[in-house]
Amino acid sequence: MYLNIDAQKEMTYDAIVVGSGISGGWAAKELTERGLRVLCIERGRDIKHVEGYETAMKAPWEFAHRGRPDNMAAEEYWAGMRTGYTANEEHRYLFENDSKNPYLETRPFDWIRAYHTGGRSLLWGRQSYRFNEEDFMANGKEGIGVDWPVRYKEIAPWYDYAERFAGISGSKDGLSVLPDGQFLPAMELNCLEKHVKSEVMKKMGRTITIGRVAHLSKPQSWHTALGRAACQYRNMCMRGCPFGAYFSTQSATLPAAMKTKRLTLVNNKIVSEVIYDEKKGRATGVRTIDQNTLEVKEYYAKIIFLNASAIPSASILLNSKSSRFPNGLGNDSDQVGRNIMDHHLGVGASGEFDGFQDQYYFGRRPNGVYIPRYRNWGNDKRDYLRGFGYQGGASRSGWGRGVGMEGFGASFKDDLSKVGGWSMGIGGFGEVLPNENNRFTLHPTKKDKWGMPIVVFDAAYGENERKMRKDMANDAAEMLEAAGLKNVRSYDDTSKNLGIGIHEMGTARMGKDPKTSVLNKNNQLHDCKNVFMTDGAFMTSASCVNPSLTYMAFTARASKFAVDELKKKNL
């Protein structure tokens, strides 16, 4: 008896953070820096900064298939194959094996996961934009989903805070559609991009700017103090960055949390549910299953942050059943698992350019151009709601052009060794509206090898997204043509499903009314105040900009709130 209490004490922390990805890393940093003893529980293996990046320094010829997925890998990474790149040899070891982690699709969903220390912070494209004022108000104005309980001005200081710490390189453009932030020096546009930028501004009045990315273009003292260094422009970031030059859990938030000596990280423990104490009316801890031994173990804390990413975090709620919450913890509204959003992409245009034959570049910039939303903005009115932005870039073609060229032999080889012509492509990132019927559920009987119910997706793009895609393809081609590009081709790849943007969010939306939302404006479960969710689950609408910076800002804000409430003994 006595022993048991001791053991329980040993497993008791001030806070538990579930997941060590982008948002979990921030929760761990913020909560430890504010004085809490934190346990971060990660379901996957540990990947150590630098030494864990197995392929980071490999040359192309050191990969058995020079990077391409072989048939066996294609079979195992069946969802990853849908992106066209995530199952590649260079970085496959950082993605999840889909055969070992199966899911089901009533309507297809492209689910791209990374289960290990750092989660997808090691793999993300690092594009980092703020939501604008309108993004937080559109739902309310248009009667779509529910209104955000938060407005831009409340989150703006937290964007400042997140940008400074993460290190975001970008240019200040003074646009209300794309609010400026605390930027490190911007990366430069190459000569074709500069040309297209000025033509598109002149002829169409639209802005093209350099992407805002979480790369240290010029590290500041607080970055170098964590061992981070300047970007080396090798653009092999998806293999892990040995220089700590882009923001990841490993390079930034984990070292900061470790510095406090108040963080414990445990790996290979899958959180299966939150333990809810009916008498106390609060959560007391989490139950875990060891990934290798299947051992079940409980950990306890005063507050719990769910940061397992949108689908797993909501799964944990759905799996946490009690007599108070027969449909899952905090799910009185029946909104848990619903309103899955993403950004839709796979639509845009590309073209070739005749000029600048004597111009080249040096280095591989891990970034491209960004075209902020202009549709349904100001006086522009379309037959769909919301808008889209574009990401893309210009480059000179390499040897790959030879595949489509006629000829072979010495002069052919010589030609391919030289620099090819210029081309530029831009692809749209469109906003997806929240829709209650886009959801996932837990399968009633099928379980994975750890005994967790299998996720079943039932979600798809709607009419609004389909309408928007027409503009996304046509506008892209029009802009490139306006800038004088030739052979402009637009594309709209309809083989992709929701999820392909890898920006899944919205499964436990925030709102003012507990009847129609899961979380309040402080990322607390309405009905179980000591449980917080600050990964993509909380998103009430999606905007058209990449979401992770917004998760960082909300995580930092919710962490401060949680610690303040703890101090006030409200939790």
Added chain:
Amino acid sequence: MMNRRDAIARVALLMGGTLSAPSLMAFGEGSSAKQVVGAAFSLTSAQKTLVAEIAEHIIPKTSTPGAKEAGVGPFIEMMLADCYKPQEQQNFLDGLADLDERATKAHGKKFLDTSSAEQVAILKQVEKDTIELMKSANVQQVKVGDNVDKEVVSSKKLKGTPFWRLLKELTLFGYFTSEQGATQALEYVPIPGRYDACIPLKPGQKAYAL
């Protein structure tokens, strides 16, 4: 205006457009189609020699190493075994046999027994025929993402990627990503350390590898 929209949605016929490296993988079915695993594939020693010789015709040794030195022959065999479906493997074997048939018909000997000039002439004809075949099968190269092109076949005339196309693609891929090709035919800069956005191209400058 109406037609213009259609016009910009056009797709380029194969063999004409530019291809980026990642496009080298997708052909035919949608990307979600499952691959067949474990199909055994290997070449006889005569076929191995033949493949190495044709690859060398495509990328010969010049002031820089050629396909043979870069090990492109064995690379092609390995890639076909590991990364392709039985249909492509069969097309490849048929294509090799076809070369000998063509040589026998024209010169009364096997492909490798003909002169270098005769070999080149045969390969040129194979390339022409392949282009015609793909045109008649209406093979189109469509962009499906910034860096991903996919080829779609809208007629049933073509079963999988044709031999010449496989061979050429794998030769270029194998060569320019090999140590010899990447560091000698191209300029290999593993860690640039900086980014210069707009600089003059030096006369005769090689393209960067990767």
